[in-house]
Amino acid sequence: MFGYTFQWDQALARLPKMLDGAVVTMEVAVLSMLIGIAFAILLTLLRLSGSRPLRAVATSWVEIARNTPALFQIYMAHFGIATFGIHLSPFVSLLIGITFNNAGYLAENFRGALKAIPHTQTRAGRSLGMSQLQAFRYIILPQMLRISFLPMTNQMVWAVLMTSLGVTVGMNTDLYGVTQDLNALTFRTFELFAIAAVIFYVITKIITLGARLIAARLFRY
Amino acid sequence: MFDTALTSADLIFLAKGAGMTIFVTAISVTIGTALGILFGVIRVQLGAVLATPLTFFLDIFRSVPLLIQLVLANAFMGMVLRLQLSGFTIACMVLSLYTAAYCTEIVRSGIDAVPATTRRAARSLGMSWLQDMRYIVMPLATRVALPSWIGLALGVMKDSALVYVVQVTELLKSTQILITRLQEPLFLLMICGAFYFLISFPLARFGGYLEKRWSND
Numbered sequence: 471m472f473g474y475t476f477q478w479d480q481a482l483a484r485l486p487k488m489l490d491g492a493v494v495t496m497e498v499a500v501l502s503m504l505i506g507i508a509f510a511i512l513l514t515l516l517r518l519s520g521s522r523p524l525r526a527v528a529t530s531w532v533e534i535a536r537n538t539p540a541l542f543q544i545y546m547a548h549f550g551i552a553t554f555g556i557h558l559s560p561f562v563s564l565l566i567g568i569t570f571n572n573a574g575y576l577a578e579n580f581r582g583a584l585k586a587i588p589h590t591q592t593r594a595g596r597s598l599g600m601s602q603l604q605a606f607r608y609i610i611l612p613q614m615l616r617i618s619f620l621p622m623t624n625q626m627v628w629a630v631l632m633t634s635l636g637v638t639v640g641m642n643t644d645l646y647g648v649t650q651d652l653n654a655l656t657f658r659t660f661e662l663f664a665i666a667a668v669i670f671y672v673i674t675k676i677i678t679l680g681a682r683l684i685a686a687r688l689f690r691y
Numbered sequence: 692m693f694d695t696a697l698t699s700a701d702l703i704f705l706a707k708g709a710g711m712t713i714f715v716t717a718i719s720v721t722i723g724t725a726l727g728i729l730f731g732v733i734r735v736q737l738g739a740v741l742a743t744p745l746t747f748f749l750d751i752f753r754s755v756p757l758l759i760q761l762v763l764a765n766a767f768m769g770m771v772l773r774l775q776l777s778g779f780t781i782a783c784m785v786l787s788l789y790t791a792a793y794c795t796e797i798v799r800s801g802i803d804a805v806p807a808t809t810r811r812a813a814r815s816l817g818m819s820w821l822q823d824m825r826y827i828v829m830p831l832a833t834r835v836a837l838p839s840w841i842g843l844a845l846g847v848m849k850d851s852a853l854v855y856v857v858q859v860t861e862l863l864k865s866t867q868i869l870i871t872r873l874q875e876p877l878f879l880l881m882i883c884g885a886f887y888f889l890i891s892f893p894l895a896r897f898g899g900y901l902e903k904r905w906s907n908d
Contacts, residue, residue, distance in 0.1 A: 474773075546884070553877040635756075667751075
């Protein structure tokens, strides 16, 4: 049918190597997500704070993260930072880039979630003798994370897909990087990348289904 | 820092890259939106169960990195089908389907947001299905869908930075070419980032404004 012989066995023989790459991809995605959530909470707090410069810093972070390509952010984390004489490994650059992006998007999600929480709750907490930070930590934060659980899942999927950009800064241990190296060795471009695509598809499905199961368990009421 | 080797010819080179970014985005968003509206209407008409194959097909474009989609399309067209397509054509094809995948969901949620009673009222007044779609569903669904659609169009513009992989020299790629020559990564990347930001930020704000203005409460 095609003037091309598919050689799946050649590509499938490399599957273990690619699965090792998938593990690295997951590592980057999970780490960037965890650090990203921490930074997003910090950004949300800064945006709520009374200090103008702090608000400005947080807002610029969020707007730059949301209005420039992720690839640009990863370039910045690699080549941009290198201008100051700091040469980061591809892994760290990729992690910084994706984390920066995650934090920006998540902070915006958190802001939307905050709108759904009546601010009278903070005042109720305050009048019970909680400090501002305690009221945020014990009353607002749990609800905020619960409301933005679905957007966080989407962001996690995005983080996994974004790891494929690491190859542009020389990352060759993640799933995309491994696939590209194997492609250079074997020239089975279509077969190898089709397998990589399937692995990515399975990973994202596991994430969305897993999140749905967790959500069903956590938010029963 | 302001001592730079950047010449006016380089700026024109960057502007060409920016033009390419906008061109690829415009074509892909136009085709992708048309397909998205078509798929979205089909998806609603068929219902969730019957439309499973379509949903599955479109879901692939949202679950596989765009970079891999581009490489795969390039390999499939070039090595398997032996078609001599330009990188530009492949980039537009992949980005269009990528846009369509997201646009279908936006269209679907827009149509779903129109109350069933309103549509039944239209049909009982003697409107045909097409009239109902044209005069009742379209105006109401657009209000729900347009803000997300602006977000999608901006997302595609940002994601078009990846088409370098099929040899299309858009803004980020031309920046990188200049970085290799001038060795001033920070300065050049800032110009490039500023360009994306200046297009994306006002439009994103406009989308947010529409969303606020058109919300029911």
